[in-house]
Amino acid sequence: MRNLNWTAAEKKIAREAFDRAYAAESQAIRRELNSMLNQRRKTDAEVIWSMHEYLVERRREIDRKYDYRYSVLIMVFGQLCAQGWLDLDDLAGLDEDKLHGIRRILKA
Amino acid sequence: MRNLNWTAAEKKIAREAFDRAYAAESQAIRRELNSMLNQRRKTDAEVIWSMHEYLVERRREIDRKYDYRYSVLIMVFGQLCAQGWLDLDDLAGLDEDKLHGIRRILKA
Secondary structure, three states: OOOOOOOHHHHHHHHHHHHHHHHHHHHHHHHHHHHHHOOOOOOHHHHHHHHHHHHHHHHHHHHHHOOOOOOOHHHHHHHHHHOOOOOHHHHEOEOHHHHHHHHHHHHO | OOOOOOOHHHHHHHHHHHHHHHHHHHHHHHHHHHHHHOOOOOOHHHHHHHHHHHHHHHHHHHHHHOOOOOOOHHHHHHHHHHOOOOOHHHHEOEOHHHHHHHHHHHHO
């Protein structure tokens, strides 16, 4: 998987899919923050420090997950599909080798 | 300042003032988070990571500032008054030595 060639057209598809997943996950985090912020039964201190903890975890996870090196991108897309941030349809146009690799990770 | 004696009555006043300042500051942070979360001109990613950065800074600052050891409490109260999280009125009932120490820091 590491030595696949990416055509210009595939790179464009990959970049758009990657950015779309990142935007979708960012939006989900913003919604979760909104929900945490509006919890009525917690003190202000409980709310803000639970948001702090949540964001520190998300930052760590997202920094690790969104790695746009072509050498790892099949793995990244497999994980993003498995987690629901992307559909295989978002990746239509990649060659069969790459899609096969992504599906294999998705089923693992 | 480090070897002041704290009577039971003073400890009660100190604890209540300390907790009040902490609650006020937590509330202000929650309001700021609400304002950040509702910024319309930023992307979701910009909003959530600016909140992350803000909370990491606040956590560091608050952990350092809210130190309830009697050996440093005069300094802590001086700082909380200087920053507007407490009034000297909140500390009424502490003896004159302590109030003098707090006012001295407040004016520094």
